[in-house]
Amino acid sequence: MSSLGAVMDPAGQPRKPGALCIGAQKAGTSWLAQMLGQHPQIWIPPFKEVQYFNHLFIPEHRKWIGWHYRQKPQEIRDRHAKRGIPVPPELETYLQALTRGKMFHNQWYKRVFAPAPGVAMPMDFTPEYSTLPDEGVDYVANFLPRAKVIYLIRHPVDRAVSQLRMNLAREGRRPATLADWMAEIENPVLHDRGDYASYLPRWQARYPDMLVLPFGRVSRDPQAVMDAVEAYLGIGPYLYAHITDKVFANRNPVQPPAQAVAALTDRMAPQLAFLEAHLGADFLAETR
Numbered sequence: 001m002s003s004l005g006a007v008m009d010p011a012g013q014p015r016k017p018g019a020l021c022i023g024a025q026k027a028g029t030s031w032l033a034q035m036l037g038q039h040p041q042i043w044i045p046p047f048k049e050v051q052y053f054n055h056l057f058i059p060e061h062r063k064w065i066g067w068h069y070r071q072k073p074q075e076i077r078d079r080h081a082k083r084g085i086p087v088p089p090e091l092e093t094y095l096q097a098l099t100r101g102k103m104f105h106n107q108w109y110k111r112v113f114a115p116a117p118g119v120a121m122p123m124d125f126t127p128e129y130s131t132l133p134d135e136g137v138d139y140v141a142n143f144l145p146r147a148k149v150i151y152l153i154r155h156p157v158d159r160a161v162s163q164l165r166m167n168l169a170r171e172g173r174r175p176a177t178l179a180d181w182m183a184e185i186e187n188p189v190l191h192d193r194g195d196y197a198s199y200l201p202r203w204q205a206r207y208p209d210m211l212v213l214p215f216g217r218v219s220r221d222p223q224a225v226m227d228a229v230e231a232y233l234g235i236g237p238y239l240y241a242h243i244t245d246k247v248f249a250n251r252n253p254v255q256p257p258a259q260a261v262a263a264l265t266d267r268m269a270p271q272l273a274f275l276e277a278h279l280g281a282d283f284l285a286e287t288r
Contacts, residue, residue, distance in 0.1 A: 008117075016109075019123045021127070023150065027159060032218075043115070045124075054128040148209075153212060156275075160190040160194055178257060212283075215286075216286045
């Protein structure tokens with residue numbers, strides 16, 4: 001992930017991923033992918049997020065997942081062109097094979113990870129999996145019963161504000177009045193992505209050894225985060241480049257007014273109470 005493309009085995013056979021990262025959106029999953037993408041014992045698809053299980057079980061995601069698979073391969077080609085490096089033939093063949101013909105079935109999903117070298121564990125980084133309904137998590141657990149699962153958690157209010165700012169930047173919008181801001185924070189998407197009280201127990205019931213990490217630890221002690229991840233995944237230690245860098249830092253200068261943040265905090269009170277009761281006050285403090 002730190003380079004233009006991971007090492008690929010063109011003769012690799014379809015295989016299941018050995019680990020999932022389902023952490024909440026805007027909670028550090030891109031940073032973790034950048035770190036693990038450097039590790040020779042981990043293989044991550046060049047477009048990172050596979051978006052498979054949510055395509056199966058969350059119908060409203062399907063439209064933008066189609067965009068994801070139209071956009072990401074072209075982004076990979078554009079990155080190579082920008083650096084004056086030709087796209088390796090095996091990478092181009094891989095991208096075309098995955099985006100043509102019938103997609104989003106179990107054999108297709110296993111083909112996503114076929115190029116992983118034999119010494120590497122394939123890994124699927126798709127934060128949206130955290131929002132799967134019960135039947136979706138059951139499906140994952142039946143299909144990937146031995147998978148390791150990592151869930152990153154960010155303070156619910158901070159996460160929602162970051163997502164709101166990202167969405168406004170993508171859409172080129174800026175709320176003009178306090179009433180406009182108050183309407184923005186009512187967007188159910190902001191609350192759905194951070195509904196830890198619903199999603200975390202659902203995943204822990206199927207994967208009781210799941211590694212749950214607080215977002216704040218990434219900035220305060222990134223090496224400790226990677227030590228914990230390496231131990232959990234059963235991979236050796238590695239000297240990571242750019243371990244203190246932010247990935248996809250939010251450059252939108254627009255910030256919601258204090259009144260909107262206060263209202264959002266009130267809305268998120270049940271989530272804050274859940275995290276403190278479920279994971280402890282110390283963990284909650286480390287989520288920001």
